[in-house]
Every structure is written in structure tokens, then in C-alpha cells.
Amino acid sequence: xxxxxxxxxxxxxxxxxxxxxxxxxxxxxxxxxxxxxxxxxxxxxxxxxxxxxxxxxxxxxxxxxxxxxxxxxxxxxxxxxxxxxxxxxxxxxxxxxxxxxxxxxxxxxxxxxxxxxxxxxxxxxxxxxxxxxxxxxxxxxxxxx
Numbered sequence: 001x002x003x004x005x006x007x008x009x010x011x012x013x014x015x016x017x018x019x020x021x022x023x024x025x026x027x028x029x030x031x032x033x034x035x036x037x038x039x040x041x042x043x044x045x046x047x048x049x050x051x052x053x054x055x056x057x058x059x060x061x062x063x064x065x066x067x068x069x070x071x072x073x074x075x076x077x078x079x080x081x082x083x084x085x086x087x088x089x090x091x092x093x094x095x096x097x098x099x100x101x102x103x104x105x106x107x108x109x110x111x112x113x114x115x116x117x118x119x120x121x122x123x124x125x126x127x128x129x130x131x132x133x134x135x136x137x138x139x140x141x142x143x144x145x
Contacts, residue, residue: 082131086127
């Protein structure tokens with residue numbers, strides 16, 4: 001019985017392995033200074049918002065700190081009613097489920113911050129549920145490590 005369990009765990013660890021040396025996208029050409037100078041800046045799914053994402057370090061097992069900022073894509077304005085809900089999972093392992101965190105807003109640096117806990121290496125999909133009053137949109141990106 002112990003050998004079956006160990007074999008299963010070993011199998012899961014190999015299944016979660018993805019590209020180990022994937023370089024992050026170059027976002028320098030699409031980084032308005034009002035959102036940030038380093039990191040990743042892209043439009044949300046329905047082009048409602050311009051989203052900025054940065055990480056304190058390369059992704060790894062355990063805790064990973066991410067910072068986010070978003071503004072209206074048309075005029076780069078924002079309101080005080082903004083919220084970000086972060087959902088993340090491994091698309092190749094749906095049985096692991098989806099984790100959800102509410103990003104905390106810090107008015108001193110104008111960023112939302114959250115800690116994501118990655119349980120293993122592989123490909124992770126991260127979806128930001130963006131809300132500003134009645135306006136809602138989302139932004140999805142993937143990381144591999």
C-alpha cells in the first residue's frame with residue numbers, strides 16, 4: 001500500500017513539471033509610467049482596464065507575493081471602489097481545485113497585494129477578477145516554474 005501511495009505522489013510530481021526556463025514577456029513597450037515601470041502591463045479580457053502585474057521574485061514553491069494595479073483603459077482614471085479577487089490553479093491538474101485570495105489595497109503605494117501559495121512546480125493559471133463599482137472584467141495570465 002505504501003509503495004502505491006509513493007508511486008502516485010511521484011507520478012503527480014512529474015505531471016506538474018512544465019517548462020523550467022520560460023522567460024517572462026517583455027512588457028517595456030507597453031508600460032505606462034502611471035501603472036509601473038517594470039512588470040507586465042496588459043489589457044483586461046474585455047479591454048475595460050489596463051492591468052499591471054509584478055512579483056517580488058521569481059515564482060517558487062510556497063508563498064509568492066504579487067502586486068497589482070488597474071485603471072480604466074480609456075482615460076487611466078480609477079475610483080475608490082476597486083477590488084481584485086485572485087483565483088489560481090494548475091490547468092493540467094483540475095483535481096487540485098482553485099484557490100482564491102482577495103488582494104489588499106495599500107493607498108500609500110497605490111497597489112493591491114496578495115500572497116499566492118504554489119504547492120508544486122509546473123504551469124499555474126492566475127485570473128484577476130477586477131471590479132470598479134458596477135464595471136467588471138478579468139485578466140488571466142500563466143506562469144511556469
